[in-house]
Amino acid sequence: MGGGPPRVFLAYDITKNPLNNNDWSFPLAECVHISMFAMSVGTIALVDLRLLGWAFRRESPAQLLKSTSLWTLTGLIVVITSGFIIWTSDPLRYYYNGSFRYKIIALLFAIIYNYTIHRKVARSATSPSITTVLTATFSLAIWISIVFAGLFYAFT
Amino acid sequence: MSIAGDFANAVAKMEFFTALRESGLPYPIVMSTHLSSIAIFGGAILMTDLRILGFAMKSMSITDVYRQTRIWKRIGFCIMITMGILLAGAKLDKYYDNPYFQIKLLLLCLVGVHALIFRPRVYKKTEELDKAQMVPGVAKAAAWLSLILWVGILSMGRWIAYYERPGEIPRSSTPVEMPAAPP
Numbered sequence: 001m002g003g004g005p006p007r008v009f010l011a012y013d014i015t016k017n018p019l020n021n022n023d024w025s026f027p028l029a030e031c032v033h034i035s036m037f038a039m040s041v042g043t044i045a046l047v048d049l050r051l052l053g054w055a056f057r058r059e060s061p062a063q064l065l066k067s068t069s070l071w072t073l074t075g076l077i078v079v080i081t082s083g084f085i086i087w088t089s090d091p092l093r094y095y096y097n098g099s100f101r102y103k104i105i106a107l108l109f110a111i112i113y114n115y116t117i118h119r120k121v122a123r124s125a126t127s128p129s130i131t132t133v134l135t136a137t138f139s140l141a142i143w144i145s146i147v148f149a150g151l152f153y154a155f156t
Numbered sequence: 157m158s159i160a161g162d163f164a165n166a167v168a169k170m171e172f173f174t175a176l177r178e179s180g181l182p183y184p185i186v187m188s189t190h191l192s193s194i195a196i197f198g199g200a201i202l203m204t205d206l207r208i209l210g211f212a213m214k215s216m217s218i219t220d221v222y223r224q225t226r227i228w229k230r231i232g233f234c235i236m237i238t239m240g241i242l243l244a245g246a247k248l249d250k251y252y253d254n255p256y257f258q259i260k261l262l263l264l265c266l267v268g269v270h271a272l273i274f275r276p277r278v279y280k281k282t283e284e285l286d287k288a289q290m291v292p293g294v295a296k297a298a299a300w301l302s303l304i305l306w307v308g309i310l311s312m313g314r315w316i317a318y319y320e321r322p323g324e325i326p327r328s329s330t331p332v333e334m335p336a337a338p339p
Contacts, residue, residue, distance in 0.1 A: 023318065026318075027314055027317075031307075031310065031311040031314050034191070034194070034310055034314060035307055035310055039198065039199070041199070042194075042195040042197075042198045042199015042202060042203075043199050043202075045195055045199050046199055046200070046225075046228075049228065055224050056216075056224045058220065059224075063215055067212060067213040067214075067215060070212075071212060143195070147188060147191050148185075148192070151188045151191060152188070155183075155184045
């Protein structure tokens with residue numbers, strides 16, 4: 001990819017973005033982003049806690065997945081949309097940031113994982129086993145790493 | 157300077173908080189942990205409130221959802237508060253007169269009031285809620301207020317970073333310059 005930034009960014013003037021032109025829109029977008037991250041990751045974490053055998057033991061993981069999936073999906077849609085809006089405030093700065101790059105790659109991976117392996121295990125699991133423990137631990141680890149990367153962006 | 161200001165300065169000057177503030181890695185780790193615990197705590201609170209309101213987890217009783225999530229609310233809350241105290245202490249000299257910080261503390265006090273009012277009326281009576289044909293208004297009010305309070309606390313927390321003390325040099329509002337192309 002040559003030396004410079006991708007060309008598509010060069011024609012885009014960030015100083016015209018409303019996020020950079022008033023005091024409230026950027027923090028507001030962040031608040032939506034954080035609330036919805038709590039909803040999506042929080043509901044995924046509940047399923048993970050069930051897979052670990054640490055919560056909702058009277059419910060099957062499949063039932064818990066069914067009860068939370070709408071909220072997880074809604075949260076993911078809004079968190080990604082608000083994240084995209086935040087990104088438009090300064091795309092190149094994010095583009096060159098290592099934490100941000102990790103975050104995006106890990107996010108794509110985590111979403112695919114959540115709707116393939118994680119879902120399959122949650123649907124078929126009955127009692128905690130080595131498979132469910134590994135599935136849940138990996139899920140918690142990758143989602144938390146994404147939260148950390150989001151914050152470390154500001155410190156790197 | 158006011159008593160509050162003296163106190164805030166004294167706290168922020170403490171060796172422990174100075175070390176934390178000036179540390180490279182621990183400070184953002186504390187902040188990230190503060191944020192991650194919001195997911196555990198928030199997810200559990202959200203599901204309980206949504207269950208009371210009849211929006212989610214309807215295959216389970218309110219009692220079940222409340223009891224099963226309780227320990228995770230407590231664990232999440234303890235981590236969140238501990239990390240929050242560390243973050244606040246490290247920069248208390250900058251935060252004490254920050255209106256968003258003050259509103260956040262006020263809302264946290266209101267969470268205590270919420271518990272005093274609604275714990276005996278709603279959360280200790282979940283079996284009655286499950287037996288009732290319709291969830292009573294007081295329970296719904298408790299759930300809505302809980303959601304509003306926590307979203308408010310989260311939002312004020314984020315807004316703390318955007319306050320500038322009058323007379324202080326404002327942070328540059330222009331975006332950072334484009335970095336040079338990597339070699």
